[in-house]
Amino acid sequence: MAVARIKFSRLGPVRYLGHLDMLRYFQKAVMRSGISAKYSEGFHPHQLMSFAYPLGVGMETKGDYFDLEITGAESGDEIRDRMNAVMNEGMKVVEAAIMPEGEPAAMAAVAAADYLVEYESGKDTDMAFLIGELMKQDEVFINEGEEEAEHKGGKKKKAPKDIRPGILEMRMTEDGIFMKLKSGSAMNVRPADVFERLLKFSPDQTALKASRLIRLEIYKEKDNTLCPLIG
Amino acid sequence: MDVSERKTALSHEILMKAEKPARYTGGELNTVIKEADRVKVRFCLCFPDVYEIGMSHLGLQILYGLMNSYEDVWCERLFSPWTDMDRIMRDEKIELFALESQEPVKDFDFLGFTLQYEMCYANILQILELSGLKFLAKDRKEDDPIVIGGGPCTYNPEPLADFFDIFYIGEGETKYRELFDLYESSSSKAEFLRNASHIEGMYVPSLYEVDYNDDGTLKYMRPKYEDVPVKVRKTIVNDLNECFYPEKPVVPFIRAAQDRAVLEVMRGCIRGCRFCQAGQIYKPVRERSVETLKKYADAILANTGYEEISLSSLSTSDYTGLQELLEYLIDECNRKKINISLPSLRIDAFSLDVMNKVQDVKKNSLTFAPEAGSQRMRNVINKGLTEEDILRGSKMAFEGGWNKVKLYFMLGLPFEEKEDIAAIGELCEKITELYFDTVPKEKRQGRVEVSASSSFFVPKPFTAFQYAPMDTMESFLEKASFCKKNVRSMHNQKSIRYQYHDAKTTIIEGIFARGDRRLSAAIINAYKAGALYDAWTESFSYERWMKAFEDAGIAYGNYIFRERTEDELFPWDFIDCGVSKKWFYKEWQNAKEGKVTQNCRAGCSGCGCGTFQCGICVSR
Numbered sequence: 001m002a003v004a005r006i007k008f009s010r011l012g013p014v015r016y017l018g019h020l021d022m023l024r025y026f027q028k029a030v031m032r033s034g035i036s037a038k039y040s041e042g043f044h045p046h047q048l049m050s051f052a053y054p055l056g057v058g059m060e061t062k063g064d065y066f067d068l069e070i071t072g073a074e075s076g077d078e079i080r081d082r083m084n085a086v087m088n089e090g091m092k093v094v095e096a097a098i099m100p101e102g103e104p105a106a107m108a109a110v111a112a113a114d115y116l117v118e119y120e121s122g123k124d125t126d127m128a129f130l131i132g133e134l135m136k137q138d139e140v141f142i143n144e145g146e147e148e149a150e151h152k153g154g155k156k157k158k159a160p161k162d163i164r165p166g167i168l169e170m171r172m173t174e175d176g177i178f179m180k181l182k183s184g185s186a187m188n189v190r191p192a193d194v195f196e197r198l199l200k201f202s203p204d205q206t207a208l209k210a211s212r213l214i215r216l217e218i219y220k221e222k223d224n225t226l227c228p229l230i231g
Numbered sequence: 232m233d234v235s236e237r238k239t240a241l242s243h244e245i246l247m248k249a250e251k252p253a254r255y256t257g258g259e260l261n262t263v264i265k266e267a268d269r270v271k272v273r274f275c276l277c278f279p280d281v282y283e284i285g286m287s288h289l290g291l292q293i294l295y296g297l298m299n300s301y302e303d304v305w306c307e308r309l310f311s312p313w314t315d316m317d318r319i320m321r322d323e324k325i326e327l328f329a330l331e332s333q334e335p336v337k338d339f340d341f342l343g344f345t346l347q348y349e350m351c352y353a354n355i356l357q358i359l360e361l362s363g364l365k366f367l368a369k370d371r372k373e374d375d376p377i378v379i380g381g382g383p384c385t386y387n388p389e390p391l392a393d394f395f396d397i398f399y400i401g402e403g404e405t406k407y408r409e410l411f412d413l414y415e416s417s418s419s420k421a422e423f424l425r426n427a428s429h430i431e432g433m434y435v436p437s438l439y440e441v442d443y444n445d446d447g448t449l450k451y452m453r454p455k456y457e458d459v460p461v462k463v464r465k466t467i468v469n470d471l472n473e474c475f476y477p478e479k480p481v482v483p484f485i486r487a488a489q490d491r492a493v494l495e496v497m498r499g500c501i502r503g504c505r506f507c508q509a510g511q512i513y514k515p516v517r518e519r520s521v522e523t524l525k526k527y528a529d530a531i532l533a534n535t536g537y538e539e540i541s542l543s544s545l546s547t548s549d550y551t552g553l554q555e556l557l558e559y560l561i562d563e564c565n566r567k568k569i570n571i572s573l574p575s576l577r578i579d580a581f582s583l584d585v586m587n588k589v590q591d592v593k594k595n596s597l598t599f600a601p602e603a604g605s606q607r608m609r610n611v612i613n614k615g616l617t618e619e620d621i622l623r624g625s626k627m628a629f630e631g632g633w634n635k636v637k638l639y640f641m642l643g644l645p646f647e648e649k650e651d652i653a654a655i656g657e658l659c660e661k662i663t664e665l666y667f668d669t670v671p672k673e674k675r676q677g678r679v680e681v682s683a684s685s686s687f688f689v690p691k692p693f694t695a696f697q698y699a700p701m702d703t704m705e706s707f708l709e710k711a712s713f714c715k716k717n718v719r720s721m722h723n724q725k726s727i728r729y730q731y732h733d734a735k736t737t738i739i740e741g742i743f744a745r746g747d748r749r750l751s752a753a754i755i756n757a758y759k760a761g762a763l764y765d766a767w768t769e770s771f772s773y774e775r776w777m778k779a780f781e782d783a784g785i786a787y788g789n790y791i792f793r794e795r796t797e798d799e800l801f802p803w804d805f806i807d808c809g810v811s812k813k814w815f816y817k818e819w820q821n822a823k824e825g826k827v828t829q830n831c832r833a834g835c836s837g838c839g840c841g842t843f844q845c846g847i848c849v850s851r
Contacts, residue, residue: 028536
């Protein structure tokens with residue numbers, strides 16, 4: 001009995017799958033690969049599989065993870081190769097590793113994630129400037145009265161939330177905006193929220209449109225530093 | 232091609248607005264991508280309902296796999312855009328596209344519809360319109376796709392005749408190769424269609440003319456040219472072990488209605504229930520060998536990773552290899568942690584034992600389909616299931632720990648009397664009593680539950696009941712409420728649940744089932760007034776259809792409410808499904824007298840299918 005941690009990418013049109021579709025996709029892929037997945041007891045046994053961080057519909061990834069309990073002695077590389085032999089368009093296993101005993105579950109370990117936001121904008125948008133403006137702020141509030149959500153039959157305003165402490169890093173790269181954001185139960189910052197706040201600093205807000213959102217990596221905290229979920 | 236770079240026809244922005252964008256992006260496991268300029272025939276295969284329904288259909292997977300096995304053909308899939316996407320595509324003027332290439336339907340050589348139920352007829356017009364194609368075949372251009380239809384509704388294709396270039400009557404495995412060869416060598420659409428009509432099973436409606444009598448019945452239907460056949464004979468597979476089977480079915484990402492591997496164990500049915508069209512048009516019964524099915528099961532599970540497998544046929548209990556096949560599957564599936572989803576089986580010691588092995592007893596109920604409450608009525612419909620069978624099966628099940636029973640009935644069957652309807656409640660009562668007699672108090676877990684449901688009967692072409700008048704809506708509802716009252720008056724009524732299906736869709740289904748060419752005007756009217764997804768109660772409107780008939784000047788009652796005589800010419804008579812009209816009429820007489828006809832395995836009743844010289848007709 002061991003836990004394998006599997007890092008995968010999903011790029012292209014498969015990005016429109018929901019989280020449950022991803023779960024079903026990988027259950028079938030594990031089945032096809034012949035990896036020695038462990039099953040739950042009972043009349044409808046299922047694989048013991050859990051994802052680190054559900055992917056939203058429309059988001060791509062180069063570094064998402066799930067844990068899979070196995071009964072055999074497959075190595076990480078073997079798991080990666082066997083999975084990749086049965087993958088589908090747009091999906092790939094990047095890396096797999098057997099976790100040391102006592103390693104917290106991927107889902108519980110998530111502390112931060114990297115994102116790349118590709119966008120369409122007018123020629124004059126100085127994105128580096130906008131990022132600089134946002135990073136200068138001491139507080140960056142979301143849900144400032146503009147959003148209302150259904151809550152137990154009545155409409156309830158979401159409480160305004162300061163996400164500035166969760167924006168660890170943000171800069172321009174050749175491909176788009178790079179963001180390192182806090183994730184997990186203590187503080188969870190969504191890249192779409194950050195992008196939306198950026199627009200507030202733009203004189204011509206409508207010219208900006210995120211066209212692609214890619215998660216690049218998910219981190220856990222180890223000895224007060226961030227390190228990828230495998231490693 | 233690097234598939235992750237595959238372009239989608241819809242922009243990211245539009246896809247993010249869709250309820251389920253994955254319905255429109257394709258790329259599922261086992262889809263086939265070819266180079267468009269390297270094939271000679273591009274076939275767009277459409278199931279005119281939403282993705283999750285269409286992807287659950289075995290016939291679609293068969294045709295998809297079969298056509299793509301031809302090197303010169305690329306078959307792609309298409310489903311009806313759901314109502315949210317329908318609106319977006321109209322607003323943004325986006326042309327409808329096929330899933331694999333994401334390219335416009337209009338550029339294909341063929342647009343093929345599988346016609347599974349009458350209530351999808353409006354959706355056909357949606358597909359044509361969003362593709363930029365004219366509704367009427369005669370208005371479409373030379374280079375527009377050939378529009379072809381297949382499936383059970385083609386056994387009376389006449390209400391759709393004006394929309395289609397060809398109807399393929401029979402089983403898809405046999406004639407597509409021949410049809411494609413002909414297409415590749417034809418120099419014009421007209422030439423292709425004319426020659427296609429010479430291929431067995433191909434009905435080209437534009438090559439026939441019809442006229443009607445003053446009373447509205449069909450006067451004649453005849454070919455316009457001498458070389459066009461008077462009768463179109465259905466085409467079938469002789470040996471199911473020799474024909475194509477999809478061992479690499481496309482596996483949807485989003486949950487389809489049937490999210491599992493499917494083994495078709497046989498085609499056709501020995502039973503001969505007089506209301507059932509499938510039982511007649513798929514004759515004769517042909518079985519797949521257990522060896523073939525074992526091979527398919529292994530291959531499909533390996534190629535898909537499905538965690539569930541099911542068996543499919545019209546009456547799986549009648550499959551002669553059932554025990555051997557199930558024993559194999561139970562062994563294999565236990566080892567591989569795969570669920571077996573059982574079809575409804577005749578309840579006996581064997582099936583209960585199997586159910587015990589593969590199902591969680593507490594969660595499952597037993598299902599019987601007596602179809603009618605009284606034995607007299609069951610003889611009328613030739614349903615070979617007796618009250619004794621039901622009670623014996625229930626008793627065994629109760630002893631085995633089950634306490635839920637489901638029963639399916641029909642109301643509005645020919646020659647039905649009040650007593651027959653009352654018998655539904657009485658049968659439910661007997662089953663509950665049997666439970667109390669069988670299971671001692673201390674062993675009872677929870678209350679016994681009998682759930683009865685009834686649908687309304689629709690007379691269909693190519694059945695003994697094609698002559699029968701259909702009940703009016705008032706009569707349907709009266710019968711249902713009488714049945715309900717009767718159930719409620721039973722001593723153990725608290726253990727019995729009764730519900731009945733909608734009568735309004737039944738009426739519309741009935742009209743199209745036995746309708747003729749004049750109905751196409753009404754379909755266009757209804758569609759233009761907003762009809763779409765009529766199989767879905769939330770979008771169906773009875774009043775819209777009634778107005779559509781009225782505006783087209785159609786007295787719809789003439790199609791459903793009158794009894795047809797022996798010498799009447801039916802709009803579907805030009806089809807030769809193997810079973811003779813004489814035999815159907817004889818069966819209609821037998822029904823009147825409540826006389827039972829033996830099933831195909833017990834003995835031949837001379838229906839005419841022997842001429843196919845295959846299946847049970849030769850093996851018996």
